[in-house]
Amino acid sequence: MALPKGFHWGGALAANQVEGAWREGGRGPAVSDVSTYKPKADPKEYALHHVNTVASITAALADDDVEFYPKRRGIDFYHRYPEDLALFAEMGFTTLRVSIAWTRLYPTGEELEPLAEGVAYYRALFTEMRRLNIEPLVTLSHYDPPMALALKHNGWVDRRTIGLFERFARTCFTEFGELVNMWLTFNEIDGIIRHPFTSGGIIEETVEGNLEQACYTALHHQFVASASVTRMLREISPGAQMGCMLTMLTTYPNTCHPDDVAATQAKERMLYLCTDVQAGGAYPRLALRALESRGVTIPFADGDAELLAAHPVDFISFSYYMSLTESVRADAERTPGNTVLGVKNPFLDSSEWGWQIDPVGLRISLIDLYDRYGKPLFIVENGLGMRDDLTEDGRVHDPYRIDYFRAHFEQMIQAVDEGVELLGYVSWAPIDLISASSSQISKRYGFIYVDMDDLGHGSMDRFRKDSFFWYQKVIATNGADL
Numbered sequence: 001m002a003l004p005k006g007f008h009w010g011g012a013l014a015a016n017q018v019e020g021a022w023r024e025g026g027r028g029p030a031v032s033d034v035s036t037y038k039p040k041a042d043p044k045e046y047a048l049h050h051v052n053t054v055a056s057i058t059a060a061l062a063d064d065d066v067e068f069y070p071k072r073r074g075i076d077f078y079h080r081y082p083e084d085l086a087l088f089a090e091m092g093f094t095t096l097r098v099s100i101a102w103t104r105l106y107p108t109g110e111e112l113e114p115l116a117e118g119v120a121y122y123r124a125l126f127t128e129m130r131r132l133n134i135e136p137l138v139t140l141s142h143y144d145p146p147m148a149l150a151l152k153h154n155g156w157v158d159r160r161t162i163g164l165f166e167r168f169a170r171t172c173f174t175e176f177g178e179l180v181n182m183w184l185t186f187n188e189i190d191g192i193i194r195h196p197f198t199s200g201g202i203i204e205e206t207v208e209g210n211l212e213q214a215c216y217t218a219l220h221h222q223f224v225a226s227a228s229v230t231r232m233l234r235e236i237s238p239g240a241q242m243g244c245m246l247t248m249l250t251t252y253p254n255t256c257h258p259d260d261v262a263a264t265q266a267k268e269r270m271l272y273l274c275t276d277v278q279a280g281g282a283y284p285r286l287a288l289r290a291l292e293s294r295g296v297t298i299p300f301a302d303g304d305a306e307l308l309a310a311h312p313v314d315f316i317s318f319s320y321y322m323s324l325t326e327s328v329r330a331d332a333e334r335t336p337g338n339t340v341l342g343v344k345n346p347f348l349d350s351s352e353w354g355w356q357i358d359p360v361g362l363r364i365s366l367i368d369l370y371d372r373y374g375k376p377l378f379i380v381e382n383g384l385g386m387r388d389d390l391t392e393d394g395r396v397h398d399p400y401r402i403d404y405f406r407a408h409f410e411q412m413i414q415a416v417d418e419g420v421e422l423l424g425y426v427s428w429a430p431i432d433l434i435s436a437s438s439s440q441i442s443k444r445y446g447f448i449y450v451d452m453d454d455l456g457h458g459s460m461d462r463f464r465k466d467s468f469f470w471y472q473k474v475i476a477t478n479g480a481d482l
Protein backbone atom coordinates (compact mmCIF):
# COMPACT_ATOMS: atom_id res chain seq x y z
CA MET A 1 0.00 0.00 0.00
CA ALA A 2 1.55 3.31 -1.03
CA LEU A 3 0.47 6.80 -1.88
CA PRO A 4 1.39 8.09 -5.33
CA LYS A 5 4.58 10.07 -5.88
CA GLY A 6 3.84 13.78 -5.78
CA PHE A 7 0.95 13.33 -3.31
CA HIS A 8 0.28 16.73 -1.74
CA TRP A 9 0.83 16.87 2.01
CA GLY A 10 0.20 19.90 4.19
CA GLY A 11 -2.36 21.91 6.11
CA ALA A 12 -5.30 24.25 5.56
CA LEU A 13 -6.13 27.71 6.91
CA ALA A 14 -8.73 30.41 6.29
CA ALA A 15 -7.95 34.14 6.24
CA ASN A 16 -10.72 35.08 8.69
CA GLN A 17 -9.52 32.56 11.28
CA VAL A 18 -5.80 33.38 11.20
CA GLU A 19 -4.88 36.72 9.69
CA GLY A 20 -6.21 39.19 12.27
CA ALA A 21 -5.22 42.78 11.32
CA TRP A 22 -8.86 43.37 10.51
CA ARG A 23 -8.40 47.06 9.82
CA GLU A 24 -4.92 47.11 8.34
CA GLY A 25 -4.10 47.95 4.77
CA GLY A 26 -7.54 49.44 4.16
CA ARG A 27 -9.30 46.08 4.61
CA GLY A 28 -13.07 46.42 4.83
CA PRO A 29 -15.29 44.58 7.33
CA ALA A 30 -16.36 41.04 6.53
CA VAL A 31 -19.22 39.07 8.09
CA SER A 32 -16.67 37.15 10.18
CA ASP A 33 -15.73 40.37 12.02
CA VAL A 34 -18.99 40.32 13.99
CA SER A 35 -18.74 36.69 14.97
CA THR A 36 -18.54 36.52 18.76
CA TYR A 37 -16.69 34.29 21.20
CA LYS A 38 -19.19 31.87 22.75
CA PRO A 39 -17.62 30.67 25.99
CA LYS A 40 -20.68 29.35 27.76
CA ALA A 41 -22.81 28.10 24.94
CA ASP A 42 -23.72 24.46 24.96
CA PRO A 43 -21.71 22.81 22.16
CA LYS A 44 -25.04 21.81 20.65
CA GLU A 45 -25.73 25.48 19.98
CA TYR A 46 -22.55 25.93 17.96
CA ALA A 47 -24.21 23.98 15.22
CA LEU A 48 -27.05 26.43 14.86
CA HIS A 49 -26.71 29.59 12.83
CA HIS A 50 -26.95 32.52 15.18
CA VAL A 51 -29.25 35.37 14.46
CA ASN A 52 -27.66 38.55 13.18
CA THR A 53 -29.82 41.63 12.84
CA VAL A 54 -28.99 44.91 11.16
CA ALA A 55 -29.00 46.59 14.60
CA SER A 56 -26.65 44.04 16.17
CA ILE A 57 -24.29 44.16 13.19
CA THR A 58 -24.21 47.96 13.19
CA ALA A 59 -23.48 48.01 16.93
CA ALA A 60 -20.75 45.40 16.55
CA LEU A 61 -19.04 47.29 13.76
CA ALA A 62 -19.00 50.46 15.87
CA ASP A 63 -17.19 48.53 18.60
CA ASP A 64 -13.38 48.22 18.34
CA ASP A 65 -13.22 45.24 20.65
CA VAL A 66 -11.04 42.32 19.58
CA GLU A 67 -11.55 40.32 22.78
CA PHE A 68 -15.07 39.09 22.09
CA TYR A 69 -14.64 39.20 18.32
CA PRO A 70 -11.62 36.89 18.08
CA LYS A 71 -11.63 36.60 14.29
CA ARG A 72 -10.57 40.24 14.23
CA ARG A 73 -7.25 39.27 15.81
CA GLY A 74 -6.89 35.69 14.52
CA ILE A 75 -3.42 34.40 15.38
CA ASP A 76 -1.75 37.40 13.73
CA PHE A 77 -0.78 35.35 10.69
CA TYR A 78 -0.93 38.63 8.77
CA HIS A 79 2.34 39.68 10.41
CA ARG A 80 3.74 36.34 11.54
CA TYR A 81 3.36 34.34 8.34
CA PRO A 82 7.13 34.08 7.64
CA GLU A 83 7.63 32.33 10.99
CA ASP A 84 4.60 30.08 10.45
CA LEU A 85 5.57 29.15 6.92
CA ALA A 86 9.07 28.26 8.14
CA LEU A 87 7.50 25.86 10.66
CA PHE A 88 5.29 24.32 7.94
CA ALA A 89 8.39 23.90 5.76
CA GLU A 90 10.17 22.25 8.68
CA MET A 91 7.33 19.70 8.82
CA GLY A 92 7.92 19.05 5.14
CA PHE A 93 4.71 20.58 3.75
CA THR A 94 4.50 20.48 0.00
CA THR A 95 1.15 22.31 -0.01
CA LEU A 96 -0.66 24.88 2.11
CA ARG A 97 -4.30 25.78 1.67
CA VAL A 98 -5.05 29.43 2.44
CA SER A 99 -7.87 31.78 1.50
CA ILE A 100 -7.85 35.31 0.19
CA ALA A 101 -9.92 37.85 2.10
CA TRP A 102 -12.10 39.52 -0.51
CA THR A 103 -12.23 42.68 1.64
CA ARG A 104 -8.42 43.04 1.64
CA LEU A 105 -8.60 43.53 -2.12
CA TYR A 106 -12.06 45.13 -2.39
CA PRO A 107 -13.11 46.58 1.01
CA THR A 108 -16.81 46.81 0.17
CA GLY A 109 -16.79 44.40 -2.75
CA GLU A 110 -17.85 47.20 -5.10
CA GLU A 111 -14.66 49.15 -5.80
CA LEU A 112 -13.51 49.19 -9.40
CA GLU A 113 -9.82 48.64 -8.61
CA PRO A 114 -8.19 46.46 -5.94
CA LEU A 115 -6.20 47.87 -3.04
CA ALA A 116 -2.49 47.80 -3.85
CA GLU A 117 -1.64 46.88 -0.28
CA GLY A 118 -3.86 43.80 -0.32
CA VAL A 119 -2.42 42.63 -3.62
CA ALA A 120 1.12 43.15 -2.29
CA TYR A 121 0.34 41.19 0.87
CA TYR A 122 -0.89 38.07 -0.92
CA ARG A 123 1.86 38.28 -3.50
CA ALA A 124 4.45 38.33 -0.72
CA LEU A 125 2.72 35.41 1.02
CA PHE A 126 2.63 33.23 -2.11
CA THR A 127 6.19 34.19 -3.05
CA GLU A 128 7.46 33.12 0.35
CA MET A 129 5.54 29.85 0.05
CA ARG A 130 7.14 29.19 -3.33
CA ARG A 131 10.59 29.99 -1.93
CA LEU A 132 9.99 27.28 0.67
CA ASN A 133 8.71 24.84 -2.00
CA ILE A 134 5.20 24.96 -0.57
CA GLU A 135 2.55 25.02 -3.27
CA PRO A 136 -0.44 27.29 -2.57
CA LEU A 137 -3.95 25.85 -2.79
CA VAL A 138 -6.12 28.94 -2.64
CA THR A 139 -9.78 29.31 -1.66
CA LEU A 140 -11.42 32.44 -3.07
CA SER A 141 -14.20 32.57 -0.49
CA HIS A 142 -14.02 31.05 2.96
CA TYR A 143 -16.78 32.34 5.26
CA ASP A 144 -15.98 36.04 4.87
CA PRO A 145 -18.21 37.84 2.35
CA PRO A 146 -17.92 41.64 2.49
CA MET A 147 -20.19 43.08 5.16
CA ALA A 148 -21.09 45.99 2.89
CA LEU A 149 -22.73 43.56 0.45
CA ALA A 150 -24.59 41.82 3.27
CA LEU A 151 -26.04 45.11 4.51
CA LYS A 152 -26.71 46.54 1.09
CA HIS A 153 -28.41 43.66 -0.69
CA ASN A 154 -28.24 40.50 1.36
CA GLY A 155 -24.99 39.30 -0.17
CA TRP A 156 -25.38 36.36 -2.50
CA VAL A 157 -29.19 36.59 -2.66
CA ASP A 158 -28.67 39.44 -5.11
CA ARG A 159 -27.53 38.38 -8.57
CA ARG A 160 -25.28 41.45 -8.85
CA THR A 161 -22.90 39.80 -6.40
CA ILE A 162 -21.87 37.40 -9.17
CA GLY A 163 -20.34 40.22 -11.21
CA LEU A 164 -18.55 41.67 -8.18
CA PHE A 165 -17.11 38.27 -7.35
CA GLU A 166 -15.96 37.84 -10.95
CA ARG A 167 -14.03 41.10 -10.67
CA PHE A 168 -12.39 39.90 -7.45
CA ALA A 169 -11.54 36.51 -9.00
CA ARG A 170 -10.07 38.14 -12.11
CA THR A 171 -7.77 40.17 -9.90
CA CYS A 172 -6.67 37.03 -8.07
CA PHE A 173 -6.01 35.07 -11.26
CA THR A 174 -4.12 37.87 -12.98
CA GLU A 175 -2.13 39.06 -9.96
CA PHE A 176 -1.28 35.68 -8.44
CA GLY A 177 -1.64 33.29 -11.37
CA GLU A 178 2.12 32.88 -11.77
CA LEU A 179 2.38 31.66 -8.20
CA VAL A 180 -0.87 29.69 -7.78
CA ASN A 181 -1.94 26.67 -9.84
CA MET A 182 -4.67 25.19 -7.64
CA TRP A 183 -7.83 27.08 -6.73
CA LEU A 184 -11.10 26.45 -4.92
CA THR A 185 -14.11 28.73 -5.29
CA PHE A 186 -16.36 28.50 -2.21
CA ASN A 187 -15.45 26.74 1.02
CA GLU A 188 -18.15 24.20 1.97
CA ILE A 189 -20.51 25.70 -0.60
CA ASP A 190 -23.42 23.64 0.81
CA GLY A 191 -23.00 25.50 4.14
CA ILE A 192 -25.06 28.46 2.92
CA ILE A 193 -28.20 26.46 3.67
CA ARG A 194 -27.13 25.87 7.29
CA HIS A 195 -25.47 29.22 8.04
CA PRO A 196 -26.71 31.78 5.51
CA PHE A 197 -25.01 34.78 7.12
CA THR A 198 -21.54 33.27 7.42
CA SER A 199 -21.46 31.80 3.92
CA GLY A 200 -23.68 34.12 2.00
CA GLY A 201 -23.98 37.42 3.86
CA ILE A 202 -27.72 36.81 4.23
CA ILE A 203 -29.40 38.74 7.05
CA GLU A 204 -32.53 36.83 7.90
CA GLU A 205 -34.66 39.77 9.04
CA THR A 206 -34.21 41.59 5.74
CA VAL A 207 -34.99 38.61 3.55
CA GLU A 208 -38.16 39.15 1.57
CA GLY A 209 -40.23 36.00 1.79
CA ASN A 210 -39.04 32.56 2.65
CA LEU A 211 -35.50 32.11 4.08
CA GLU A 212 -35.02 28.69 2.47
CA GLN A 213 -35.85 30.15 -0.92
CA ALA A 214 -33.35 32.96 -0.32
CA CYS A 215 -30.66 30.42 0.59
CA TYR A 216 -31.17 28.36 -2.57
CA THR A 217 -31.27 31.52 -4.67
CA ALA A 218 -27.93 32.55 -3.15
CA LEU A 219 -26.53 29.04 -3.64
CA HIS A 220 -27.53 29.14 -7.30
CA HIS A 221 -25.72 32.45 -7.68
CA GLN A 222 -22.62 30.89 -6.14
CA PHE A 223 -22.86 27.96 -8.59
CA VAL A 224 -23.09 30.38 -11.50
CA ALA A 225 -20.19 32.42 -10.13
CA SER A 226 -18.13 29.23 -9.71
CA ALA A 227 -18.71 28.11 -13.29
CA SER A 228 -18.04 31.59 -14.59
CA VAL A 229 -14.71 31.99 -12.77
CA THR A 230 -13.73 28.44 -13.76
CA ARG A 231 -14.14 29.52 -17.38
CA MET A 232 -12.16 32.68 -16.57
CA LEU A 233 -9.33 30.70 -14.96
CA ARG A 234 -9.02 28.51 -18.05
CA GLU A 235 -8.64 31.63 -20.21
CA ILE A 236 -6.16 33.39 -17.92
CA SER A 237 -4.13 30.40 -16.62
CA PRO A 238 -4.73 27.45 -18.93
CA GLY A 239 -2.62 25.03 -16.86
CA ALA A 240 -4.30 25.78 -13.53
CA GLN A 241 -6.81 23.49 -11.79
CA MET A 242 -10.12 24.48 -10.23
CA GLY A 243 -11.85 22.49 -7.50
CA CYS A 244 -15.16 22.64 -5.69
CA MET A 245 -15.40 22.14 -1.92
CA LEU A 246 -18.05 20.13 -0.09
CA THR A 247 -18.78 19.51 3.59
CA MET A 248 -18.69 15.73 3.54
CA LEU A 249 -21.36 14.92 6.11
CA THR A 250 -21.31 11.17 5.68
CA THR A 251 -24.60 9.85 7.04
CA TYR A 252 -25.58 6.30 7.95
CA PRO A 253 -29.10 5.04 8.64
CA ASN A 254 -29.43 4.79 12.42
CA THR A 255 -31.15 1.43 12.06
CA CYS A 256 -31.95 -0.89 9.18
CA HIS A 257 -35.60 0.13 9.44
CA PRO A 258 -36.57 1.04 5.85
CA ASP A 259 -37.85 4.43 7.01
CA ASP A 260 -34.41 5.29 8.41
CA VAL A 261 -32.78 4.12 5.18
CA ALA A 262 -35.17 6.23 3.10
CA ALA A 263 -34.56 9.28 5.31
CA THR A 264 -30.81 8.80 4.91
CA GLN A 265 -31.16 8.52 1.17
CA ALA A 266 -33.15 11.77 1.07
CA LYS A 267 -30.47 13.48 3.14
CA GLU A 268 -27.69 12.22 0.87
CA ARG A 269 -29.50 13.48 -2.19
CA MET A 270 -29.32 17.00 -0.82
CA LEU A 271 -25.73 16.46 0.36
CA TYR A 272 -24.66 15.64 -3.18
CA LEU A 273 -26.67 18.42 -4.80
CA CYS A 274 -23.66 20.76 -4.84
CA THR A 275 -21.16 18.31 -6.29
CA ASP A 276 -23.76 17.14 -8.81
CA VAL A 277 -23.94 20.72 -10.08
CA GLN A 278 -20.29 21.69 -9.79
CA ALA A 279 -18.70 18.43 -10.92
CA GLY A 280 -21.55 16.99 -12.96
CA GLY A 281 -22.70 20.24 -14.56
CA ALA A 282 -26.46 20.07 -13.81
CA TYR A 283 -28.99 20.01 -10.99
CA PRO A 284 -30.18 16.46 -10.31
CA ARG A 285 -33.85 15.94 -11.16
CA LEU A 286 -34.78 14.33 -7.84
CA ALA A 287 -33.23 17.11 -5.74
CA LEU A 288 -35.05 19.72 -7.83
CA ARG A 289 -38.30 17.86 -7.31
CA ALA A 290 -37.69 17.67 -3.55
CA LEU A 291 -37.08 21.43 -3.46
CA GLU A 292 -40.18 22.13 -5.53
CA SER A 293 -42.27 20.17 -3.08
CA ARG A 294 -41.10 22.59 -0.37
CA GLY A 295 -41.96 25.61 -2.52
CA VAL A 296 -38.36 26.36 -3.51
CA THR A 297 -37.52 27.15 -7.13
CA ILE A 298 -34.12 27.78 -8.69
CA PRO A 299 -33.92 31.21 -10.37
CA PHE A 300 -32.35 30.18 -13.69
CA ALA A 301 -31.44 33.12 -15.92
CA ASP A 302 -30.81 32.71 -19.64
CA GLY A 303 -27.55 30.88 -20.18
CA ASP A 304 -27.12 29.59 -16.61
CA ALA A 305 -27.76 25.93 -17.46
CA GLU A 306 -25.32 26.05 -20.40
CA LEU A 307 -22.66 27.75 -18.27
CA LEU A 308 -22.94 25.14 -15.51
CA ALA A 309 -22.77 22.32 -18.04
CA ALA A 310 -19.78 23.74 -19.90
CA HIS A 311 -17.50 24.52 -16.96
CA PRO A 312 -17.44 21.80 -14.31
CA VAL A 313 -14.53 21.65 -11.90
CA ASP A 314 -11.33 19.68 -12.46
CA PHE A 315 -11.30 18.05 -9.03
CA ILE A 316 -13.51 17.62 -5.97
CA SER A 317 -12.27 18.69 -2.57
CA PHE A 318 -14.02 18.19 0.71
CA SER A 319 -13.81 18.49 4.48
CA TYR A 320 -14.32 15.41 6.59
CA TYR A 321 -14.39 15.46 10.38
CA MET A 322 -17.00 12.95 11.44
CA SER A 323 -20.04 10.97 10.36
CA LEU A 324 -23.60 11.20 11.60
CA THR A 325 -26.61 8.96 11.50
CA GLU A 326 -30.18 9.66 10.45
CA SER A 327 -33.37 8.48 12.11
CA VAL A 328 -37.03 9.22 11.63
CA ARG A 329 -37.54 9.08 15.39
CA ALA A 330 -37.94 12.56 16.83
CA ASP A 331 -36.66 11.41 20.23
CA ALA A 332 -33.35 10.00 18.90
CA GLU A 333 -30.38 11.45 20.81
CA ARG A 334 -28.60 14.13 18.82
CA THR A 335 -24.98 15.27 18.80
CA PRO A 336 -23.27 18.23 17.10
CA GLY A 337 -20.96 17.91 14.16
CA ASN A 338 -19.53 20.28 11.61
CA THR A 339 -22.29 22.94 11.59
CA VAL A 340 -25.00 20.30 11.92
CA LEU A 341 -26.82 18.26 14.50
CA GLY A 342 -27.13 14.58 13.74
CA VAL A 343 -28.27 11.46 15.50
CA LYS A 344 -25.67 9.93 17.81
CA ASN A 345 -23.95 6.75 16.70
CA PRO A 346 -23.52 4.34 19.64
CA PHE A 347 -20.46 2.74 18.04
CA LEU A 348 -18.36 5.91 17.92
CA ASP A 349 -16.48 8.03 20.45
CA SER A 350 -16.86 11.79 20.37
CA SER A 351 -14.61 14.76 21.07
CA GLU A 352 -15.44 17.14 23.91
CA TRP A 353 -17.33 19.20 21.35
CA GLY A 354 -19.48 16.18 20.47
CA TRP A 355 -17.95 15.54 17.04
CA GLN A 356 -17.98 11.79 16.44
CA ILE A 357 -14.67 10.22 15.47
CA ASP A 358 -15.03 7.85 12.53
CA PRO A 359 -11.91 7.05 10.46
CA VAL A 360 -13.71 4.35 8.44
CA GLY A 361 -16.19 7.06 7.44
CA LEU A 362 -13.34 8.81 5.64
CA ARG A 363 -12.75 5.73 3.47
CA ILE A 364 -16.48 5.42 2.85
CA SER A 365 -16.59 9.10 1.84
CA LEU A 366 -13.66 8.78 -0.55
CA ILE A 367 -15.13 5.73 -2.21
CA ASP A 368 -18.63 7.22 -2.47
CA LEU A 369 -17.38 10.45 -4.02
CA TYR A 370 -15.01 8.75 -6.44
CA ASP A 371 -17.58 6.18 -7.48
CA ARG A 372 -20.16 8.85 -8.11
CA TYR A 373 -18.07 11.38 -10.07
CA GLY A 374 -14.86 9.64 -11.20
CA LYS A 375 -12.93 12.87 -10.70
CA PRO A 376 -9.73 13.28 -8.68
CA LEU A 377 -10.37 14.05 -5.02
CA PHE A 378 -8.51 16.24 -2.52
CA ILE A 379 -9.03 16.09 1.26
CA VAL A 380 -8.73 19.76 2.19
CA GLU A 381 -9.88 19.60 5.82
CA ASN A 382 -9.69 16.89 8.47
CA GLY A 383 -8.54 17.10 12.06
CA LEU A 384 -9.37 17.05 15.74
CA GLY A 385 -10.26 20.05 17.91
CA MET A 386 -9.14 19.38 21.49
CA ARG A 387 -7.93 21.23 24.57
CA ASP A 388 -4.12 21.04 24.85
CA ASP A 389 -1.72 21.83 27.69
CA LEU A 390 1.58 23.54 27.15
CA THR A 391 4.02 21.81 29.50
CA GLU A 392 7.10 23.18 31.27
CA ASP A 393 9.35 21.81 28.53
CA GLY A 394 7.64 24.04 25.97
CA ARG A 395 5.92 21.09 24.34
CA VAL A 396 2.39 19.75 24.06
CA HIS A 397 2.01 16.02 24.45
CA ASP A 398 -0.93 15.18 22.22
CA PRO A 399 -1.09 11.43 21.62
CA TYR A 400 -4.87 11.74 21.06
CA ARG A 401 -4.25 13.89 17.98
CA ILE A 402 -1.64 11.47 16.62
CA ASP A 403 -4.09 8.59 17.15
CA TYR A 404 -6.82 10.48 15.30
CA PHE A 405 -4.63 11.22 12.29
CA ARG A 406 -3.03 7.77 12.19
CA ALA A 407 -6.42 6.07 12.09
CA HIS A 408 -7.65 8.42 9.34
CA PHE A 409 -4.47 8.01 7.28
CA GLU A 410 -4.76 4.22 7.41
CA GLN A 411 -8.26 4.45 5.96
CA MET A 412 -7.22 7.07 3.40
CA ILE A 413 -4.37 4.87 2.19
CA GLN A 414 -6.69 1.90 2.01
CA ALA A 415 -9.10 3.87 -0.18
CA VAL A 416 -6.24 4.83 -2.51
CA ASP A 417 -5.23 1.20 -2.58
CA GLU A 418 -8.77 0.30 -3.59
CA GLY A 419 -8.41 2.62 -6.58
CA VAL A 420 -9.49 6.09 -5.47
CA GLU A 421 -7.60 8.87 -7.26
CA LEU A 422 -6.53 11.20 -4.46
CA LEU A 423 -4.42 14.29 -5.13
CA GLY A 424 -3.53 15.13 -1.57
CA TYR A 425 -4.33 15.67 2.06
CA VAL A 426 -4.15 18.96 3.95
CA SER A 427 -5.13 18.87 7.61
CA TRP A 428 -7.33 21.33 9.45
CA ALA A 429 -5.48 23.03 10.84
CA PRO A 430 -1.69 22.83 11.04
CA ILE A 431 -1.57 25.57 13.67
CA ASP A 432 -4.08 26.50 16.40
CA LEU A 433 -6.53 29.09 15.14
CA ILE A 434 -9.90 30.64 15.89
CA SER A 435 -12.75 28.15 15.59
CA ALA A 436 -15.30 28.91 12.90
CA SER A 437 -18.31 27.92 15.00
CA SER A 438 -17.45 29.05 18.52
CA SER A 439 -14.60 31.54 17.95
CA GLN A 440 -12.59 29.69 20.59
CA ILE A 441 -8.88 29.02 20.26
CA SER A 442 -9.12 26.49 23.08
CA LYS A 443 -10.63 24.11 20.53
CA ARG A 444 -7.13 23.48 19.24
CA TYR A 445 -6.45 21.73 15.94
CA GLY A 446 -2.77 22.43 15.29
CA PHE A 447 0.52 20.59 15.19
CA ILE A 448 1.77 23.96 16.41
CA TYR A 449 0.51 25.45 19.67
CA VAL A 450 -0.23 29.18 19.80
CA ASP A 451 0.19 30.72 23.24
CA MET A 452 -3.09 32.59 23.47
CA ASP A 453 -6.30 32.03 25.41
CA ASP A 454 -9.87 32.52 24.29
CA LEU A 455 -9.83 36.20 25.24
CA GLY A 456 -6.61 36.89 23.37
CA HIS A 457 -4.25 36.90 26.34
CA GLY A 458 -0.81 35.37 25.84
CA SER A 459 2.45 35.91 23.97
CA MET A 460 1.13 34.41 20.70
CA ASP A 461 4.43 32.53 20.52
CA ARG A 462 4.40 29.25 18.62
CA PHE A 463 5.44 25.85 20.11
CA ARG A 464 5.85 22.49 18.40
CA LYS A 465 3.52 19.75 19.71
CA ASP A 466 4.49 16.06 19.69
CA SER A 467 2.22 15.65 16.67
CA PHE A 468 4.46 18.12 14.80
CA PHE A 469 7.32 15.61 14.76
CA TRP A 470 4.99 12.71 14.01
CA TYR A 471 3.46 14.47 10.98
CA GLN A 472 6.96 15.42 9.80
CA LYS A 473 7.84 11.72 9.72
CA VAL A 474 4.60 10.81 7.95
CA ILE A 475 5.27 13.35 5.21
CA ALA A 476 8.93 12.33 4.87
CA THR A 477 7.88 8.73 4.25
CA ASN A 478 4.86 9.66 2.10
CA GLY A 479 2.59 7.91 4.58
CA ALA A 480 4.60 4.70 4.83
CA ASP A 481 5.57 5.23 8.47
CA LEU A 482 2.52 6.02 10.55
Ligand code: BG6
Nearest residue numbers: 014187188338385435436437438
Ligand atom coordinates in the same frame (compact mmCIF):
# COMPACT_ATOMS: atom_id res chain seq x y z
C1 BG6 B 1 -15.07 23.67 8.55
C2 BG6 B 1 -14.67 25.04 8.14
O1 BG6 B 1 -16.46 23.65 8.56
O2 BG6 B 1 -14.73 23.21 9.82
C3 BG6 B 1 -13.52 25.64 8.92
O3 BG6 B 1 -14.39 25.10 6.76
C4 BG6 B 1 -13.69 25.27 10.37
O4 BG6 B 1 -13.50 27.01 8.68
C5 BG6 B 1 -13.64 23.77 10.52
O5 BG6 B 1 -12.77 25.89 11.22
C6 BG6 B 1 -13.72 23.29 11.95
O6 BG6 B 1 -14.84 23.83 12.59
P1 BG6 B 1 -14.73 24.61 13.96
O7 BG6 B 1 -16.06 25.16 14.20
O8 BG6 B 1 -14.30 23.61 14.97
O9 BG6 B 1 -13.69 25.66 13.75
